[in-house]
Amino acid sequence: MWWVVGVVVLAAIFSAYLGWTAQRVERVHARAQSAERALDAHLVRRAAAAAVVAERNDSVELYAAARLALDAEPDERESAENDLTRQLQQIELDPDDPAARTLIASSRRVVLARQVHTDLVRDALTARRRKLVRVLRLPGRYPRPRYFDIVEPVMPPLPGPAPAPEAPLPVRSV
Structure with a gap:
């Protein structure tokens, strides 16, 4: 009789673990998909800012790369963004220009969004590799997340406020 209680307790523990695993x-x-959408939004903002900078600087190559990045299909997106990054690294940006400041800020946000996306994709792929998850096909309705590999843009620093003057040292009288 006690073995029935033991089996019921083990079944309850296993089902609780299974529910926790499925929820995780x-x-x-879901977080990886959300990070992918956020990365896409930041990439669109960067491409739009690059197009504005290209129009102001009469840079045909940069404008073409920005338009290609904006209009790229999902399977062509990585190469289009890498082309845009290469074009951005070849131009000289004026940090005092508001359009250039927007481009620099959006490029920094792309780097951060890509790092978050990469971390979440790694977590999702790690969760998928667990044996119980594979056997029970728990991530069934979600597509396999993919890394988004682009070259990180190197942008000039934004000019900040002037540093505070150093306080004068107190003079000791002898």
């Missing part, structure tokens, strides 16, 4: 897999996949 679903949550990490």
